[in-house]
Amino acid sequence: MKSLIVSLAVVVSLFSAKSYAALGGDAASVEADRAHMNAQRQATQSAAYTLHELKTDNGTVVREYLSASGSVFAVAWQGPFVPDMQQLLGSYFEQYSNAVKANKEVRAGRHPLDLQLPGLVVQSSGYMRARHFRAYIPQQVPAGVKKAELQ
Protein backbone atom coordinates (compact mmCIF):
# COMPACT_ATOMS: atom_id res chain seq x y z
CA MET A 1 0.00 0.00 0.00
CA LYS A 2 2.79 2.35 0.96
CA SER A 3 4.69 1.72 -2.27
CA LEU A 4 1.54 2.46 -4.25
CA ILE A 5 1.19 5.84 -2.59
CA VAL A 6 4.85 6.63 -3.22
CA SER A 7 4.69 5.71 -6.89
CA LEU A 8 1.48 7.71 -7.22
CA ALA A 9 3.18 10.77 -5.76
CA VAL A 10 5.95 10.42 -8.28
CA VAL A 11 3.49 10.25 -11.15
CA VAL A 12 1.64 13.28 -9.92
CA SER A 13 4.76 15.34 -9.45
CA LEU A 14 6.19 14.36 -12.84
CA PHE A 15 3.08 15.54 -14.57
CA SER A 16 2.06 18.23 -12.14
CA ALA A 17 1.39 20.73 -14.90
CA LYS A 18 -1.30 18.48 -16.29
CA SER A 19 -2.41 16.57 -13.24
CA TYR A 20 -5.44 18.78 -12.82
CA ALA A 21 -6.90 18.05 -16.22
CA ALA A 22 -8.73 14.97 -17.39
CA LEU A 23 -10.58 16.19 -20.46
CA GLY A 24 -7.90 17.15 -22.96
CA GLY A 25 -5.23 15.77 -20.64
CA ASP A 26 -2.96 12.79 -20.93
CA ALA A 27 -2.81 9.36 -19.32
CA ALA A 28 -1.29 10.77 -16.16
CA SER A 29 -4.28 13.03 -15.69
CA VAL A 30 -6.52 9.95 -15.50
CA GLU A 31 -4.45 8.68 -12.62
CA ALA A 32 -4.57 12.10 -11.00
CA ASP A 33 -8.35 11.98 -11.19
CA ARG A 34 -8.42 8.50 -9.71
CA ALA A 35 -6.27 9.63 -6.82
CA HIS A 36 -8.30 12.80 -6.29
CA MET A 37 -11.56 10.84 -6.18
CA ASN A 38 -10.03 8.01 -4.17
CA ALA A 39 -11.58 5.72 -6.75
CA GLN A 40 -10.97 2.20 -8.00
CA ARG A 41 -9.76 2.13 -11.57
CA GLN A 42 -10.42 -0.41 -14.28
CA ALA A 43 -9.16 -0.06 -17.85
CA THR A 44 -10.71 -1.64 -20.93
CA GLN A 45 -8.86 -1.54 -24.22
CA SER A 46 -10.68 -1.23 -27.51
CA ALA A 47 -9.41 -0.56 -31.03
CA ALA A 48 -9.66 3.21 -30.93
CA TYR A 49 -9.29 4.07 -27.24
CA THR A 50 -8.83 2.88 -23.69
CA LEU A 51 -11.80 3.31 -21.38
CA HIS A 52 -10.80 4.04 -17.80
CA GLU A 53 -13.61 3.47 -15.35
CA LEU A 54 -13.24 5.08 -11.94
CA LYS A 55 -15.57 3.83 -9.20
CA THR A 56 -15.95 6.15 -6.24
CA ASP A 57 -17.07 5.12 -2.77
CA ASN A 58 -20.39 6.95 -3.13
CA GLY A 59 -21.77 5.08 -6.12
CA THR A 60 -20.83 7.54 -8.84
CA VAL A 61 -18.83 6.02 -11.69
CA VAL A 62 -16.57 8.23 -13.82
CA ARG A 63 -15.51 7.11 -17.29
CA GLU A 64 -12.59 8.64 -19.17
CA TYR A 65 -11.78 7.89 -22.79
CA LEU A 66 -8.11 7.94 -23.69
CA SER A 67 -7.21 7.90 -27.37
CA ALA A 68 -4.41 5.82 -28.87
CA SER A 69 -2.41 9.03 -29.15
CA GLY A 70 -2.69 9.47 -25.39
CA SER A 71 -5.28 12.20 -25.04
CA VAL A 72 -8.52 12.16 -23.04
CA PHE A 73 -11.18 13.11 -25.60
CA ALA A 74 -14.28 12.36 -23.51
CA VAL A 75 -15.32 12.12 -19.87
CA ALA A 76 -18.63 10.94 -18.48
CA TRP A 77 -20.13 10.11 -15.13
CA GLN A 78 -23.21 8.38 -13.86
CA GLY A 79 -24.62 8.03 -10.37
CA PRO A 80 -26.04 9.87 -7.37
CA PHE A 81 -23.37 12.52 -6.74
CA VAL A 82 -21.48 15.11 -8.77
CA PRO A 83 -17.72 14.47 -8.97
CA ASP A 84 -15.25 17.36 -8.91
CA MET A 85 -16.07 19.06 -12.20
CA GLN A 86 -12.97 21.22 -12.26
CA GLN A 87 -10.82 18.15 -11.83
CA LEU A 88 -12.75 16.31 -14.53
CA LEU A 89 -13.02 19.08 -17.12
CA GLY A 90 -9.58 20.56 -16.53
CA SER A 91 -8.80 23.30 -19.01
CA TYR A 92 -12.37 23.07 -20.36
CA PHE A 93 -13.88 23.89 -16.98
CA GLU A 94 -14.02 27.64 -17.54
CA GLN A 95 -15.67 27.28 -20.94
CA TYR A 96 -18.23 24.94 -19.39
CA SER A 97 -18.84 27.25 -16.45
CA ASN A 98 -19.34 30.31 -18.65
CA ALA A 99 -21.75 28.42 -20.89
CA VAL A 100 -23.80 27.20 -17.92
CA LYS A 101 -24.11 30.78 -16.70
CA ALA A 102 -25.11 32.10 -20.12
CA ASN A 103 -27.60 29.26 -20.49
CA LYS A 104 -29.20 30.09 -17.15
CA GLU A 105 -29.73 33.75 -17.84
CA VAL A 106 -32.36 33.03 -20.48
CA ARG A 107 -35.40 32.02 -18.42
CA ALA A 108 -36.55 30.37 -15.23
CA GLY A 109 -37.10 26.67 -15.40
CA ARG A 110 -35.28 23.46 -14.91
CA HIS A 111 -34.47 21.01 -17.64
CA PRO A 112 -31.61 18.94 -19.04
CA LEU A 113 -28.39 20.53 -20.20
CA ASP A 114 -27.27 20.31 -23.82
CA LEU A 115 -24.37 22.63 -24.59
CA GLN A 116 -23.00 22.55 -28.14
CA LEU A 117 -19.95 24.79 -27.78
CA PRO A 118 -16.96 25.45 -30.01
CA GLY A 119 -14.76 22.43 -29.45
CA LEU A 120 -16.84 21.08 -26.59
CA VAL A 121 -20.14 19.24 -26.18
CA VAL A 122 -21.68 18.88 -22.70
CA GLN A 123 -24.86 16.95 -21.96
CA SER A 124 -26.42 16.35 -18.56
CA SER A 125 -29.68 14.70 -17.59
CA GLY A 126 -31.43 12.95 -14.73
CA TYR A 127 -32.61 14.20 -11.35
CA MET A 128 -31.43 14.30 -7.74
CA ARG A 129 -29.51 11.11 -6.93
CA ALA A 130 -29.87 9.75 -10.47
CA ARG A 131 -27.60 11.71 -12.77
CA HIS A 132 -25.82 11.24 -16.05
CA PHE A 133 -23.26 13.62 -17.54
CA ARG A 134 -20.88 13.54 -20.46
CA ALA A 135 -18.49 15.98 -22.13
CA TYR A 136 -16.37 15.40 -25.20
CA ILE A 137 -14.14 17.21 -27.65
CA PRO A 138 -15.76 16.52 -31.06
CA GLN A 139 -12.60 17.17 -33.05
CA GLN A 140 -10.65 14.66 -30.97
CA VAL A 141 -13.10 11.76 -31.09
CA PRO A 142 -11.20 9.08 -33.04
CA ALA A 143 -12.56 8.13 -36.45
CA GLY A 144 -15.06 5.30 -36.28
CA VAL A 145 -16.01 5.91 -32.65
CA LYS A 146 -19.76 6.41 -32.23
CA LYS A 147 -20.98 9.09 -29.84
CA ALA A 148 -23.22 6.44 -28.32
CA GLU A 149 -20.12 4.76 -26.93
CA LEU A 150 -19.29 7.83 -24.88
CA GLN A 151 -21.49 7.51 -21.81
Add this chain to the structure above:
Amino acid sequence: MRTDRIMRRGVAALAMASAFGLLVACGGGGSSTSQQPPPTGNNVQALTVNGGPAAGVDYIDAAFTSVTVCVPGSSNCATVDGVLVDTGSVGLRLLASAIPSLNLPQLAGSGGTTYYNCVDFVDGTYLWGPVAQADIEMAGEKASSASLQLIENPTGFSVPTACSQGGVNEDTLSALGANGILGVGNYPQDCGPACQSSTSPDVYFTCGASGPCSSSTIMVAQQVTNPVVGFATDNNGVIIEMAAVDGESATASGQMVFGIGTQSNNSLSGYTVYPINSNGFFTTTFNSQDLTESFIDSGSNGYFFPDASITQCSGGSIAPGFYCPANPVSLSAQNKAESGAENTVNFTVDNAVNDFNSFGADAAFANLAGPNGSTDCGGGSPCGFDWGLPFFFGRNVFVSIDGQPVPSGAPAAPWWAY
Protein backbone atom coordinates in the same frame (compact mmCIF):
# COMPACT_ATOMS: atom_id res chain seq x y z
CA MET B 1 -55.39 18.11 -42.46
CA ARG B 2 -52.78 16.21 -40.55
CA THR B 3 -52.09 18.80 -37.92
CA ASP B 4 -55.74 19.30 -37.14
CA ARG B 5 -56.32 15.61 -36.69
CA ILE B 6 -53.28 15.34 -34.48
CA MET B 7 -54.48 18.13 -32.26
CA ARG B 8 -57.95 16.68 -31.85
CA ARG B 9 -56.54 13.28 -31.02
CA GLY B 10 -54.40 14.85 -28.33
CA VAL B 11 -57.43 16.53 -26.79
CA ALA B 12 -59.38 13.27 -26.81
CA ALA B 13 -56.61 11.50 -24.96
CA LEU B 14 -56.58 14.18 -22.29
CA ALA B 15 -60.35 14.05 -21.94
CA MET B 16 -60.17 10.31 -21.37
CA ALA B 17 -57.52 10.76 -18.74
CA SER B 18 -59.71 13.29 -16.97
CA ALA B 19 -62.71 10.99 -17.01
CA PHE B 20 -60.57 8.25 -15.55
CA GLY B 21 -59.38 10.57 -12.83
CA LEU B 22 -62.95 11.43 -11.95
CA LEU B 23 -64.00 7.81 -11.68
CA VAL B 24 -61.13 6.99 -9.38
CA ALA B 25 -61.49 10.05 -7.24
CA CYS B 26 -65.24 9.89 -6.67
CA GLY B 27 -64.82 7.47 -3.78
CA GLY B 28 -62.83 10.07 -1.90
CA GLY B 29 -63.00 13.72 -1.11
CA GLY B 30 -61.04 15.17 -3.99
CA SER B 31 -61.36 15.39 -7.73
CA SER B 32 -58.54 15.86 -10.18
CA THR B 33 -60.50 17.10 -13.15
CA SER B 34 -60.67 20.52 -14.67
CA GLN B 35 -63.53 21.36 -12.31
CA GLN B 36 -61.30 21.81 -9.30
CA PRO B 37 -63.18 22.04 -6.03
CA PRO B 38 -61.40 23.76 -3.19
CA PRO B 39 -59.13 21.22 -1.53
CA THR B 40 -60.77 19.41 1.32
CA GLY B 41 -59.44 16.88 3.75
CA ASN B 42 -56.56 17.04 6.16
CA ASN B 43 -54.21 15.56 3.57
CA VAL B 44 -54.98 17.74 0.54
CA GLN B 45 -52.81 20.68 -0.45
CA ALA B 46 -53.70 23.08 -3.29
CA LEU B 47 -51.33 23.49 -6.23
CA THR B 48 -51.28 26.14 -8.93
CA VAL B 49 -49.41 26.63 -12.18
CA ASN B 50 -49.32 30.41 -12.33
CA GLY B 51 -45.85 31.48 -13.43
CA GLY B 52 -44.53 31.68 -9.90
CA PRO B 53 -44.01 34.48 -7.37
CA ALA B 54 -41.09 36.38 -8.96
CA ALA B 55 -42.05 39.68 -10.57
CA GLY B 56 -41.18 39.73 -14.24
CA VAL B 57 -40.39 36.01 -14.31
CA ASP B 58 -42.87 33.66 -15.99
CA TYR B 59 -41.85 30.26 -14.64
CA ILE B 60 -43.84 28.10 -17.04
CA ASP B 61 -45.03 24.55 -16.44
CA ALA B 62 -44.16 24.66 -12.77
CA ALA B 63 -46.55 23.80 -9.91
CA PHE B 64 -46.44 25.96 -6.82
CA THR B 65 -47.83 25.61 -3.34
CA SER B 66 -47.53 27.24 0.06
CA VAL B 67 -45.74 25.82 3.08
CA THR B 68 -45.92 26.87 6.70
CA VAL B 69 -42.73 26.64 8.75
CA CYS B 70 -42.53 27.22 12.48
CA VAL B 71 -39.77 27.42 15.05
CA PRO B 72 -39.99 23.86 16.42
CA GLY B 73 -42.60 23.44 19.11
CA SER B 74 -43.78 27.02 18.90
CA SER B 75 -46.51 29.05 17.25
CA ASN B 76 -43.89 31.33 15.76
CA CYS B 77 -44.58 30.55 12.12
CA ALA B 78 -44.47 31.93 8.60
CA THR B 79 -46.37 30.78 5.55
CA VAL B 80 -44.41 30.91 2.31
CA ASP B 81 -46.23 30.74 -1.00
CA GLY B 82 -44.75 30.27 -4.46
CA VAL B 83 -42.82 27.15 -3.45
CA LEU B 84 -42.06 24.85 -6.39
CA VAL B 85 -43.41 21.30 -5.99
CA ASP B 86 -40.67 18.98 -7.20
CA THR B 87 -41.05 15.20 -7.29
CA GLY B 88 -37.52 15.05 -8.72
CA SER B 89 -35.78 16.17 -5.55
CA VAL B 90 -36.04 15.67 -1.82
CA GLY B 91 -36.32 18.17 0.98
CA LEU B 92 -37.69 21.63 1.65
CA ARG B 93 -35.45 24.50 0.56
CA LEU B 94 -36.58 28.04 1.30
CA LEU B 95 -34.97 31.33 0.40
CA ALA B 96 -33.81 32.81 3.68
CA SER B 97 -35.04 36.12 2.28
CA ALA B 98 -38.59 34.72 2.12
CA ILE B 99 -38.77 34.30 5.89
CA PRO B 100 -36.86 37.34 7.13
CA SER B 101 -38.56 37.55 10.50
CA LEU B 102 -38.53 33.87 11.37
CA ASN B 103 -35.42 32.88 13.24
CA LEU B 104 -35.21 29.13 12.67
CA PRO B 105 -32.57 27.29 14.69
CA GLN B 106 -29.66 26.11 12.58
CA LEU B 107 -28.05 22.71 12.94
CA ALA B 108 -24.79 22.96 14.85
CA GLY B 109 -21.74 20.90 13.93
CA SER B 110 -18.77 20.31 16.19
CA GLY B 111 -16.37 23.04 17.27
CA GLY B 112 -18.81 25.91 16.89
CA THR B 113 -19.54 25.18 13.24
CA THR B 114 -22.85 25.05 11.42
CA TYR B 115 -24.01 22.42 8.97
CA TYR B 116 -24.49 23.64 5.41
CA ASN B 117 -26.21 21.83 2.58
CA CYS B 118 -25.61 21.84 -1.15
CA VAL B 119 -27.71 20.62 -4.04
CA ASP B 120 -26.55 20.63 -7.65
CA PHE B 121 -29.13 20.39 -10.43
CA VAL B 122 -28.67 18.94 -13.91
CA ASP B 123 -28.70 22.36 -15.54
CA GLY B 124 -25.61 23.41 -13.61
CA THR B 125 -27.44 25.51 -11.03
CA TYR B 126 -26.96 24.93 -7.34
CA LEU B 127 -28.44 25.91 -3.99
CA TRP B 128 -26.35 26.54 -0.90
CA GLY B 129 -27.23 27.38 2.67
CA PRO B 130 -27.39 26.33 6.29
CA VAL B 131 -29.40 23.39 7.54
CA ALA B 132 -32.19 24.68 9.75
CA GLN B 133 -34.92 22.92 11.65
CA ALA B 134 -38.61 23.67 11.63
CA ASP B 135 -42.02 22.21 12.10
CA ILE B 136 -43.21 21.95 8.51
CA GLU B 137 -46.97 22.16 8.04
CA MET B 138 -49.13 21.56 4.98
CA ALA B 139 -52.87 20.89 4.91
CA GLY B 140 -53.52 19.13 8.24
CA GLU B 141 -50.10 17.46 8.33
CA LYS B 142 -47.03 18.35 10.33
CA ALA B 143 -43.40 17.20 10.26
CA SER B 144 -41.87 18.18 13.59
CA SER B 145 -38.30 19.41 13.91
CA ALA B 146 -37.50 18.51 10.31
CA SER B 147 -34.24 19.57 8.67
CA LEU B 148 -34.54 21.92 5.71
CA GLN B 149 -32.17 24.10 3.71
CA LEU B 150 -32.18 27.88 3.99
CA ILE B 151 -31.02 29.15 0.60
CA GLU B 152 -28.57 31.92 1.32
CA ASN B 153 -25.36 33.21 -0.20
CA PRO B 154 -22.80 33.24 2.61
CA THR B 155 -21.36 36.43 3.96
CA GLY B 156 -17.75 36.38 5.09
CA PHE B 157 -16.76 33.34 3.03
CA SER B 158 -17.32 31.80 -0.36
CA VAL B 159 -19.41 28.81 -1.38
CA PRO B 160 -16.98 25.88 -1.57
CA THR B 161 -16.06 24.94 -5.13
CA ALA B 162 -17.04 21.37 -4.25
CA CYS B 163 -20.60 22.74 -4.19
CA SER B 164 -20.57 25.41 -6.85
CA GLN B 165 -18.87 23.14 -9.43
CA GLY B 166 -18.67 26.05 -11.85
CA GLY B 167 -22.45 26.48 -11.83
CA VAL B 168 -24.93 29.22 -11.04
CA ASN B 169 -26.10 30.08 -7.53
CA GLU B 170 -29.87 30.51 -7.46
CA ASP B 171 -29.98 32.33 -4.18
CA THR B 172 -32.49 35.04 -5.13
CA LEU B 173 -36.18 35.09 -5.95
CA SER B 174 -35.55 36.20 -9.51
CA ALA B 175 -32.89 33.56 -10.14
CA LEU B 176 -34.85 30.72 -8.57
CA GLY B 177 -38.22 31.88 -9.89
CA ALA B 178 -39.68 30.58 -6.66
CA ASN B 179 -39.55 31.23 -2.92
CA GLY B 180 -38.25 27.73 -2.46
CA ILE B 181 -38.45 24.14 -3.59
CA LEU B 182 -40.52 21.46 -1.91
CA GLY B 183 -38.84 18.17 -2.80
CA VAL B 184 -41.34 15.35 -2.37
CA GLY B 185 -39.51 12.73 -4.43
CA ASN B 186 -38.97 9.02 -3.94
CA TYR B 187 -36.44 9.13 -1.10
CA PRO B 188 -36.64 10.02 2.61
CA GLN B 189 -33.55 12.30 2.64
CA ASP B 190 -31.65 14.30 0.06
CA CYS B 191 -28.53 12.19 0.51
CA GLY B 192 -29.06 9.15 2.74
CA PRO B 193 -26.50 6.72 4.15
CA ALA B 194 -23.80 7.81 1.67
CA CYS B 195 -23.45 11.11 3.52
CA GLN B 196 -23.33 9.40 6.90
CA SER B 197 -20.41 7.18 5.90
CA SER B 198 -18.41 9.48 3.62
CA THR B 199 -17.71 13.13 2.90
CA SER B 200 -17.24 12.39 -0.81
CA PRO B 201 -20.80 13.24 -1.93
CA ASP B 202 -20.00 16.89 -1.05
CA VAL B 203 -23.63 17.43 -0.06
CA TYR B 204 -22.98 18.48 3.55
CA PHE B 205 -20.37 20.84 4.89
CA THR B 206 -19.49 22.36 8.24
CA CYS B 207 -18.49 25.99 8.26
CA GLY B 208 -17.30 28.41 10.88
CA ALA B 209 -19.10 31.74 11.23
CA SER B 210 -16.71 33.27 8.71
CA GLY B 211 -15.53 30.03 7.14
CA PRO B 212 -13.70 28.00 6.23
CA CYS B 213 -15.97 25.15 5.14
CA SER B 214 -15.10 21.52 4.84
CA SER B 215 -17.05 18.56 3.52
CA SER B 216 -18.64 16.68 6.37
CA THR B 217 -20.45 13.50 7.15
CA ILE B 218 -23.83 13.82 8.84
CA MET B 219 -26.24 11.42 10.51
CA VAL B 220 -29.14 10.36 8.28
CA ALA B 221 -31.63 11.62 10.86
CA GLN B 222 -30.15 15.13 10.66
CA GLN B 223 -30.17 15.40 6.88
CA VAL B 224 -32.54 17.59 4.86
CA THR B 225 -35.63 15.43 4.82
CA ASN B 226 -38.63 14.77 2.68
CA PRO B 227 -41.25 16.46 4.87
CA VAL B 228 -43.77 13.75 4.04
CA VAL B 229 -41.86 11.04 5.93
CA GLY B 230 -42.04 13.23 9.02
CA PHE B 231 -45.84 13.31 9.04
CA ALA B 232 -47.53 11.25 11.76
CA THR B 233 -49.73 9.62 9.13
CA ASP B 234 -50.02 9.78 5.32
CA ASN B 235 -46.23 9.54 5.28
CA ASN B 236 -45.49 7.03 2.52
CA GLY B 237 -45.79 9.24 -0.55
CA VAL B 238 -47.86 11.78 -2.41
CA ILE B 239 -50.25 11.99 -5.32
CA ILE B 240 -49.98 14.95 -7.67
CA GLU B 241 -53.38 15.51 -9.24
CA MET B 242 -53.37 18.17 -11.94
CA ALA B 243 -56.24 19.39 -14.07
CA ALA B 244 -56.01 18.74 -17.79
CA VAL B 245 -54.65 21.56 -19.95
CA ASP B 246 -55.83 21.88 -23.53
CA GLY B 247 -52.89 23.34 -25.37
CA GLU B 248 -52.14 26.47 -23.39
CA SER B 249 -53.73 28.08 -20.36
CA ALA B 250 -53.14 31.17 -18.27
CA THR B 251 -53.06 28.97 -15.20
CA ALA B 252 -53.71 25.39 -14.19
CA SER B 253 -54.77 24.04 -10.85
CA GLY B 254 -54.39 20.83 -8.96
CA GLN B 255 -53.74 19.32 -5.62
CA MET B 256 -51.22 17.24 -3.77
CA VAL B 257 -52.67 14.43 -1.68
CA PHE B 258 -50.48 13.09 1.11
CA GLY B 259 -50.26 9.36 1.70
CA ILE B 260 -50.91 6.39 -0.55
CA GLY B 261 -53.62 3.98 0.52
CA THR B 262 -53.93 5.63 3.90
CA GLN B 263 -57.28 7.34 3.41
CA SER B 264 -60.31 7.05 1.15
CA ASN B 265 -58.95 9.79 -1.14
CA ASN B 266 -55.57 8.25 -1.89
CA SER B 267 -56.29 4.67 -2.88
CA LEU B 268 -53.90 3.03 -5.33
CA SER B 269 -56.71 0.83 -6.62
CA GLY B 270 -57.09 1.04 -10.37
CA TYR B 271 -53.68 2.57 -11.01
CA THR B 272 -50.65 0.95 -12.60
CA VAL B 273 -47.33 0.82 -10.73
CA TYR B 274 -44.01 1.63 -12.44
CA PRO B 275 -41.10 0.44 -10.26
CA ILE B 276 -37.92 2.49 -9.99
CA ASN B 277 -34.67 0.53 -10.35
CA SER B 278 -31.63 0.90 -8.12
CA ASN B 279 -30.28 3.64 -10.38
CA GLY B 280 -33.44 5.71 -9.91
CA PHE B 281 -34.98 5.10 -13.33
CA PHE B 282 -37.56 3.13 -15.25
CA THR B 283 -37.74 2.28 -18.94
CA THR B 284 -39.65 4.16 -21.59
CA THR B 285 -39.77 2.81 -25.12
CA PHE B 286 -39.67 5.56 -27.72
CA ASN B 287 -38.89 5.39 -31.43
CA SER B 288 -38.41 1.62 -31.01
CA GLN B 289 -35.60 2.22 -28.52
CA ASP B 290 -35.57 1.38 -24.81
CA LEU B 291 -34.68 4.55 -22.91
CA THR B 292 -33.43 2.95 -19.70
CA GLU B 293 -32.77 6.19 -17.80
CA SER B 294 -36.32 7.52 -17.84
CA PHE B 295 -38.09 9.20 -14.94
CA ILE B 296 -41.13 11.22 -13.90
CA ASP B 297 -40.37 14.67 -12.47
CA SER B 298 -42.81 17.49 -11.75
CA GLY B 299 -39.82 19.83 -11.44
CA SER B 300 -38.93 19.50 -15.12
CA ASN B 301 -40.91 22.02 -17.08
CA GLY B 302 -41.60 20.04 -20.23
CA TYR B 303 -41.32 16.64 -21.84
CA PHE B 304 -37.62 16.03 -22.47
CA PHE B 305 -36.52 13.19 -24.68
CA PRO B 306 -33.97 12.37 -27.38
CA ASP B 307 -35.21 12.76 -30.94
CA ALA B 308 -32.71 14.01 -33.48
CA SER B 309 -35.49 14.39 -36.07
CA ILE B 310 -37.23 17.26 -34.27
CA THR B 311 -35.78 20.72 -34.84
CA GLN B 312 -34.49 22.39 -31.71
CA CYS B 313 -35.20 26.06 -31.00
CA SER B 314 -32.11 28.11 -31.68
CA GLY B 315 -29.84 29.15 -28.84
CA GLY B 316 -30.60 32.82 -29.42
CA SER B 317 -34.38 32.38 -29.48
CA ILE B 318 -36.82 32.92 -26.62
CA ALA B 319 -37.03 29.15 -26.10
CA PRO B 320 -33.55 27.62 -26.07
CA GLY B 321 -33.56 24.06 -24.81
CA PHE B 322 -36.99 23.32 -26.28
CA TYR B 323 -38.17 21.81 -29.54
CA CYS B 324 -39.35 23.98 -32.43
CA PRO B 325 -40.91 21.76 -35.10
CA ALA B 326 -42.46 23.60 -38.05
CA ASN B 327 -45.82 22.04 -37.23
CA PRO B 328 -47.05 20.29 -34.09
CA VAL B 329 -45.87 16.69 -33.97
CA SER B 330 -47.96 13.88 -32.50
CA LEU B 331 -45.92 11.20 -30.76
CA SER B 332 -46.31 8.29 -28.41
CA ALA B 333 -44.11 6.38 -26.01
CA GLN B 334 -44.56 3.31 -23.82
CA ASN B 335 -43.77 3.16 -20.13
CA LYS B 336 -42.88 -0.23 -18.68
CA ALA B 337 -45.03 -1.28 -15.75
CA GLU B 338 -44.34 -3.69 -12.91
CA SER B 339 -46.10 -6.52 -14.71
CA GLY B 340 -44.00 -5.99 -17.82
CA ALA B 341 -47.02 -4.52 -19.54
CA GLU B 342 -46.54 -1.27 -21.41
CA ASN B 343 -48.65 1.84 -21.07
CA THR B 344 -48.83 4.06 -24.12
CA VAL B 345 -48.65 7.80 -23.55
CA ASN B 346 -49.68 10.07 -26.40
CA PHE B 347 -48.35 13.59 -26.48
CA THR B 348 -47.88 16.50 -28.83
CA VAL B 349 -44.82 18.67 -29.40
CA ASP B 350 -45.53 22.29 -30.28
CA ASN B 351 -43.11 24.86 -31.61
CA ALA B 352 -42.04 26.45 -28.32
CA VAL B 353 -41.07 29.79 -29.87
CA ASN B 354 -44.48 30.06 -31.52
CA ASP B 355 -46.20 29.08 -28.26
CA PHE B 356 -44.29 31.67 -26.24
CA ASN B 357 -44.90 34.36 -28.87
CA SER B 358 -48.61 33.61 -29.14
CA PHE B 359 -49.33 32.88 -25.47
CA GLY B 360 -46.64 34.87 -23.72
CA ALA B 361 -48.71 35.56 -20.63
CA ASP B 362 -49.71 31.94 -20.11
CA ALA B 363 -48.11 29.70 -17.52
CA ALA B 364 -49.35 26.23 -18.50
CA PHE B 365 -48.27 24.61 -21.76
CA ALA B 366 -49.40 21.04 -22.40
CA ASN B 367 -47.27 20.54 -25.51
CA LEU B 368 -43.91 21.86 -24.40
CA ALA B 369 -40.95 19.57 -25.05
CA GLY B 370 -37.23 19.57 -25.59
CA PRO B 371 -34.15 17.41 -25.99
CA ASN B 372 -32.68 15.34 -23.19
CA GLY B 373 -28.95 15.16 -23.58
CA SER B 374 -27.59 12.55 -25.92
CA THR B 375 -29.57 11.42 -28.95
CA ASP B 376 -27.01 8.66 -29.51
CA CYS B 377 -29.07 5.90 -27.96
CA GLY B 378 -27.95 2.90 -29.98
CA GLY B 379 -25.65 0.12 -28.91
CA GLY B 380 -26.91 -0.02 -25.37
CA SER B 381 -26.02 3.60 -24.66
CA PRO B 382 -28.43 4.75 -21.98
CA CYS B 383 -30.80 7.54 -22.92
CA GLY B 384 -33.74 8.78 -20.89
CA PHE B 385 -37.22 10.24 -21.18
CA ASP B 386 -37.88 12.99 -18.63
CA TRP B 387 -41.64 13.12 -18.02
CA GLY B 388 -42.00 16.66 -16.73
CA LEU B 389 -45.02 18.64 -15.59
CA PRO B 390 -47.00 18.44 -18.87
CA PHE B 391 -47.22 14.69 -18.23
CA PHE B 392 -48.99 15.46 -14.94
CA PHE B 393 -51.74 17.49 -16.63
CA GLY B 394 -54.92 15.42 -16.57
CA ARG B 395 -53.35 12.64 -14.52
CA ASN B 396 -53.03 11.49 -10.94
CA VAL B 397 -49.37 10.60 -10.43
CA PHE B 398 -48.30 8.66 -7.31
CA VAL B 399 -44.81 9.03 -5.87
CA SER B 400 -43.96 6.40 -3.23
CA ILE B 401 -41.03 6.88 -0.87
CA ASP B 402 -38.19 4.38 -0.47
CA GLY B 403 -38.35 2.46 2.79
CA GLN B 404 -41.90 3.47 3.65
CA PRO B 405 -44.82 1.01 3.82
CA VAL B 406 -46.93 0.45 0.73
CA PRO B 407 -50.55 -0.62 0.24
CA SER B 408 -51.23 -4.34 0.33
CA GLY B 409 -50.29 -5.99 -2.96
CA ALA B 410 -48.05 -3.18 -4.18
CA PRO B 411 -44.33 -3.76 -4.74
CA ALA B 412 -41.83 -2.31 -2.29
CA ALA B 413 -41.15 1.40 -2.75
CA PRO B 414 -39.87 3.35 -4.56
CA TRP B 415 -42.16 3.49 -7.54
CA TRP B 416 -44.37 5.78 -9.53
CA ALA B 417 -47.98 4.96 -10.38
CA TYR B 418 -50.57 6.60 -12.59
